[in-house]
Amino acid sequence: MNKPIRHLVPLGAENKWSDLLAALIELDPHPVADLLGLGDSPTDVSVEREAPAGSGGRVDLLISAGGDKRCVAEAKVLSGLGLGQLQRYRDHYLNVPHHVLITLEHFPIDAPRSAGWRSVRWEDLLRAFAGSSDPTVAETASAWLFYVDGEMPRLSADTRWNDLRDGEGFVIAMRARMAWVYRQLQPPAGVEHDLMSSSAGQSWVARLHAPARKTSYRVHVEAEERLSVQAYPKVTGDSTWRSVQGPSVKVCLMQQDVCTSAGFDWAYLRSLWPTMEEARDDWVTTSANPKAPHDRAAWQQMVADGGPRHLGIGFGEKQAQQRNECMFGARFQLPADSTLGSVAAELNATSKLLLRLAALPHQDV
Incomplete structure (x- = not known):
């Protein structure tokens, strides 16, 4: 699966990365529960893609566990942040306890802690998923991580x-x-x-x-x-x-x-x-x-x-x-x-x- 996965998550298709991440979270949220603030043993985990975030804005992932909204995640691959983008999303979802900016280790965009966000790397999420007890999640994450590593310049x-x-x-x-x-x-x-x-x-x-x-x-x-x-x-x-x-x-x-x-x-x-x-x-x-x-x-x-x-x-x-x-x-x-x-x-x-x-x-x- 290492080579074919490039069709699912090409570097230039940020939405596809978020789609596949949402699927892995719903299949087995436990490996990334700590990284995303979902609680010790999250149940009934669901992900809303492109959730409305006021004034025409949309946040990449809105993650709920046990019926409660737990995490707002903005996922970046090659693109940067828009002016005031994170602050607007934070203001709209002020009562959600965790706000996470996901970026690659090779292309780091550090989340402004003053705005209530923290940074998580794609590679950390994929390494965690690679240890999943769900074979589909583990194999997909391992192939995805291998693909990312191969695409990065040395x-x-x-x-x-x-x-x-x-x-x-x-x-x-x-x-x-x-x-x-x-x-x-x-x-x-x-x-x-x-x-x-x-x-x-x-x-x-x-x-x-x-x-x-x-x-x-x-x-x-x-x-x-x-x-x-x-x-x-x-x-x-x-x-x-x-x-x-x-x-x-x-x-x-x-x-x-x-x-x-x-x-x-x-x-x-x-x-x-x-x-x-x-x-x-x-x-x-x-x-x-x-x-x-x-x-x-x-x-x-x-x-x-x-x-x-x-x-x-x-x-x-x-x-x-x-x-x-x-x-x-x-x-x-x-x-x-x-x-x-x-x-x-x-x-x-x-x-x-x-x-x-x-x-x-x-x-x-």
Whole structure:
């Protein structure tokens, strides 16, 4: 069954993964009862798929035991989380005691505990099911686990970013690289880090951030493959490695809880630049090009006041309207043939710069 199971749970079919998981839970819930919070000896276990979760939302699995709703589970394979998705689901099912985010070990998305969720890995669920006394459950879970393991790229610190195997899935290869880097991050105390899907929905972004000295501002670092997601091929070929551009790292000042970027403090950003400039000499010097008229006018004034023209890349009015945040800063580009170990080292070093920037007092210059 190891090979045929790929038809039931292909990596690109997240709904099929949730369907099969629901079937295994109903066949034998006992191996995963602790992981999903179903109680010591759950009985009469049922799973509702795509349960309504308010305002058009639907949660992947709503698990009941003994007639009581016990667990809300959101299952992810390659996709990321929508803006505020978990909080909305939590609010809708506030009286359900367990809220679980299921992701792969290779593509971890850590559930925000502050929102009342906890993370469970697909592999842990499948390992538990593999020990089931039900032969169908045990055989299916073992084959599924074998399939997952075989689909994951084999990476190490010496793997080059653009060292792609002919015929492997390009999106999976790129996401696996960023996920590997993310797992090596060891930022100093005070710096948070997470792994998110990009707004474009294909690549993944490793992020580091810390609160700045001015209310509603954070210093924010994002690392993402520079190749446009519109240019992502489905599978790699002999020349695909030539198109990979390597991780681009943005170091920005982010303003939160806004619906427009018109009030962004460009003077504050310019006051951070001397520390950024001192930290490294490889900032990309292509001129920034803010799109919204008010962003462009503020950037031009910042340049007139002595700031560099390349300070101001980022996301402005559109992101403020869609995500209630905006950010501007500068970026540096890592080579496409960088090893994953060197990418992780660069981000760990940048986390220390981030902390220094966050500690700088807000001042008008």
